[in-house]
Amino acid sequence: MKIGIYGYGNLGRGVENAITRNADMELAAVFTRRDPASLKIATTNVPVVAAAELPQWTDRIDVLVLCGGSATDLPTMTPELAKRFHVVDSYDNHSKIPVHYANVDATAKESGHVALISCGWDPGMFSLNRVYAEAALPDGSNYTFWGRGVSQGHSDAIRRIEGVVDARQYTVPVPEALERVRSGENPQLTTRQKHKRECYVVAAEGADLEAIRQTIVTMPGYFADYDTTVEFITMEELRRNHSDLPHGGSVIRTGVTGINGEHHQCIEYSLRLDSNPEFTGSVLAAFCRAVDRMAKRGECGCKTVFDIAPVDVSPIPREELIAHML
C-alpha cells in the first residue's frame, strides 16, 4: 500500500513514523506547500514534493493522508483532493462535521473515491467507543474526559495575548468528577466540574503578569468556564519540562440493566499517550488500510470510522483474527 502524506507538521511526522511500523505500507512521497528543498524528512530515499505537483501522483499513491489543520486547511483541502485521491483526514471541528461530510461526499462520489474524514482518537477511537457503548447499554449516560494533556488550541490562544512569548496549556480531568462517574452515580456535571486548565506561560520581559493572568482566566470559550491556573515560567523551563505533547482521556458509559435497573454496568475506554500526534498518526495509518480495501472493492463517497468493519482496519487476515483474536 503506497501512502502519501500532505503536510509535514507534528501529525505528518506521526503518520510517517506509523508507516515504518506497518509492514504492508510504504511512504510514497511527502507533499508540502513550503519549498520542498527546505524540508528534511525522517525517511530516507522518499521524495519531498511541491503540493502543486500532486496531480501527477495519482497513479503512484493508494491513499493520501491530509495532515492540514481543521480551521482553514481541511474544509477546502479534503473535498478538493478527494477528486483525485482516496484520502484520510483528521477533521476535528465537531460542530461542523456534517457540513464537511456533505462537501467531501459530493466530490468523492462524483469522482469515485473513498474519503475517510474525522479519523484519529477524538474524533475517531473515542467516537467508536461512544457508539458501541451506547448500543450495548441503551439506558445510560456517556461521559468524555480529556487529558491530562496538552491542548494546542488553548496553548495558541494564550500565545496570542500581548506580552506572552510562549505557553503550554494542559487540560486536566477533575479527579472527583471521574470518580463520581465511575461509581455509576450518573451525575450531571458542568464544564467547570469536569475539567480544569493549567497554563504555563513565558512572559516578555517587563510584561504585566497580572494583566496576562486576567486575560487568560476570563477568556470566553477557552478559559472563562473553567478553574484555570496560570504559572509563569522561563523559556528554559518550558523547553525542559513542557516540550512533549502528551494527551489522553476516557470515554465512559455507565448504565443499568435488570428488571428494576438494579445492576450498574460501566464501560470505560482510556488512552494514556506520551505523544498525541504520533498516536493520531498511528490511527490514521491503520485506517488507510481500510480505505485502500474499500477503494479496491469499488466503494466510494465520504466515510467515517462508524462505517468501517474492524476486520478492514487490521493487517491480520480474517481467518487468523477469528482463530486468535476472537
Place this chain on the structure above:
Amino acid sequence: MKIGIYGYGNLGRGVENAITRNADMELAAVFTRRDPASLKIATTNVPVVAAAELPQWTDRIDVLVLCGGSATDLPTMTPELAKRFHVVDSYDNHSKIPVHYANVDATAKESGHVALISCGWDPGMFSLNRVYAEAALPDGSNYTFWGRGVSQGHSDAIRRIEGVVDARQYTVPVPEALERVRSGENPQLTTRQKHKRECYVVAAEGADLEAIRQTIVTMPGYFADYDTTVEFITMEELRRNHSDLPHGGSVIRTGVTGINGEHHQCIEYSLRLDSNPEFTGSVLAAFCRAVDRMAKRGECGCKTVFDIAPVDVSPIPREELIAHML
C-alpha cells in the same frame, strides 16, 4: 425487529431484559426444551414455546438468539438453527471457534441466513478492542485481565468435588501485574502472575475440608497454575454474599511510537459489571440489530463482531451519529 430467545437461563433472561430497553425490538417468543408450562418469563403476553415447534416460527422471527451452553449445546444448535433463522450465539470456547465457524458458515451460506457467532464481551467487545488496539499500535503487546468476577465454569468444577454442596469462584486480576502492564513496562507474565482465584465453598456436614481444599488447589487446568484461596462458608453466607454474578476486566495494549520508540502509548478498555449475563445479553441484543440489517441487505454466512461496522450496531441513524457522536 422481532427477536426470539432460545434457552431461558441467566443469559436468556439477560437478553429478554435488554429487549425491553431497545425501542426498536420486541420479544416474539421464548423457546425452551423444558415443558413450556413450567416456565414463567418476565415479559407479559409473550408465548413460551416448545423448542420442537421452532420450524413453525420462521416467518414470525427476524433474529433468534441462542442462549445455550458452549460445551454441548451451541456446537450443534447454531449450525442446525442457521438453516431456518438468522441467529446470534455467544459461543466462547476460544480454541474451537474456527471449527464452530466452519460448521455454522456451511449451513448459513447454504440456506441464505446470517449467523453471528461468539458475541458478548469476551469473545465480543474484548475481541473488538484487541483488534482495534493492535491495528493502532502495531509495535506493542496485548494483555487481557478478567475479573474481579464469578467464573461459572470454575464454580461448577468445585461443585463436582465430593463433599461440596455449593461453591462460588472469583477470578481476580493481580494488582501488581495490572500496574506493571499499565506502566508500559511490557512484562512477560505467567498465568500465576496475572490472576488469582478465590473460592467460597459450602461443604457437606462431616466432609473432609482439607481434602476438598487440596483437590481444588491442585486441580489441573482450573486451579493448579494459580494462587488459589479456599474459604469455607455456610449456605446462608453464600446466598447472602455471593448470589450475584458480577464480572468485568480489561483489555490493555501498550506500545511505542517515535523514531526510537521513545514514546509509550497505552490503550485500555475496561468493564465493571454488576451482572455478567445481563451485560452479555445487552451486547447480544445490540448485535441482533446488525444481523437483521445484514439479512435485509441480502448478506449470508457466518459472521463475527469483526465483520460488522459500528453503524450497524447502533439504533441511531447514521446522519445523527455523524452529527452528534463523531
